[in-house]
Amino acid sequence: MELFANLALGFSIAFSPTTLMLAIIGCFLGTIIGALPGLGPSNGVAILIPLTFTLGLDATSALVLMSAVYYGAMYGGRISSILLNIPGDEPALMTTLDGYPMAKAGRAGDALVLSGVASFVGAFLATIGLMLLAPLLARVAFLFGPAENFALFLLAFCALAGMAGKNQAKGVLAACIGLGIAMIGVDNNSGLPRLTGGNLHLFDGIDFLVAIVGLFAVAEVFFFIESHGRNTSIGVRLEKVTIPIRDIWSTRWTMLRSSGVGFVAGILPGAGASLGSFVAYMSEKSIAGPKGKFGTGAAKGVAAPEAGNNAAAGGALVPMLTLGVPGSGTTAVLLALLVTLNITPGPTLFTERPEVVWGLIASLLIANFVLLLMNVPLVKVFVRVLQVPAWVLLPGVTMISFVGIFSLSGSYFDLLLMVAFGALGYVLRKLDIPTVPVILGILLGGNMEDALRRAMVLSDGDWTFLFSSPIAIGLWTAAVLGFVLPIFLRPLLKKPPAPET
């Protein structure tokens, strides 16, 4: 079996002492990052990327470390949802609905353990799904030419712009801002500088890491200043942590169903983990009916969103690795990491760099067990972290961002750009313009233009070439649907109100 040979290769890499160590460090850091309100997986990974470079890690190690941080942050997000009624990151929002009431009823420990186990089930099954599905999808992706690739990029933007915000126009504007920024610098094909305004610093283009850290991390600092670090004190006491075996057993089908739903939601472009946890929660709620007492601390209401969002996190890796098109903010950041490491994600990754892909998958499997251990018996350690006050934490995060970006290029200009992106991120979020399409635009803009221009060279300027293959037509149709459907689905996707603190 090819699969087992590949897995054996993966585990031979993952079980090396350094890789194992990195996975454990990544899980630990990730859980902390996820647990802290305001620092989500995308922020956390973005801040840490520059530092992995200065550590001089090779591609596989860097990817293992960052994916462990990613998974860890997905696990950790639930901790502040349950204890503070503040989601540690956006996908953990649904966990507040039943997790916080359960904690208020004196069962904070039970809620943390149950959601930890649900996270494990979701993430583990999704990693298995990734392992089985990704090579198949990679085989399909081999058939893609420039026309199909262009349509694929378009699909990613349409779906993201459609899903991400409440207003399609703002989603598209966000994507255009990103694409526009990606065009700055010397044009690869003609060698001519574009949109630089004659500024020599801009000839190389804008490093997407600068943009990402600015839009995510620095903007977050501005939001904290606005809120004056409110909402950061622990609302619920955590007593002894025991394992609620009965709750875990009674939610076994919920966890399995939610993992399936979450995984599919994760694969869909633009949907990501937030949709995964949302759909998982809502479908379990309707299956259970009014007897399920969802919203009042139901065990199923805690298990469903956590299994859903962790499964979606794994699912989101599928399009990122096989097509090079991320479906969520964090996978976009991981893509940035890959590109900076000189790895081109896409179908060729599976044939040319199998050690990267399978090393990553094996590490993720191991990381899940490490995370289960950290998030169930050792959960108290992470609860401590929540007591770090915002007035120490946020300046610290800012300084780490500065040093990280500074260590990349040693240029003050990049630091100024980062502050500018921070301010832009603040304004965009205030106006309800989603920032993830901006990131995706900056990341994919160059490739998208390349695909279009190569398609036009092949067809000698004939635009109908873009719609000439069945795959391309399918992708265009999906792009239109992904953009239009959310308009009609939006009333259905209304979030239930958060429990009162």
Place this chain on the structure above:
Amino acid sequence: MASDRIFGLVFGLVALAYIASPTQIQTSFLTDPIGPKAFPIGVGIIAAICSIYMVFRPDPETTWPALRTFASLGIAVVVLVAYALALVPLGFLIPTAIAAGLLSYQISPRLGPAVASGIGLSILLFVVFKFGLGLGLVALPRGLFG
């Protein structure tokens, strides 16, 4: 309402300037069918359309912070810009302590904790980055020790 209209207008104007910029590029005849202009211009046009949509069909007004918070935000931006400019000539320790302390004060306006977190973070991060991660940071102003 109003902020969507204002920023729609701002983004629209930026988009127009953006469209105008690539039209200035002098291309040679030896170029691909599309050339370097078409894609940026297309992006600019779509952005302009979306901005116009924002002006005429604005969302409900967002909640902006009070004037005093805006002042804090302004100070934070100034601090970060100054920090970016000071990091190279003045070394790591002093600018970091000042910037971290000022940021801390903007989040929670108490003098003691702000000073403590500024100095503490500066020293802690320096030790972690310099000796833990091996970054080549310069501790103090270059001129000081020759």
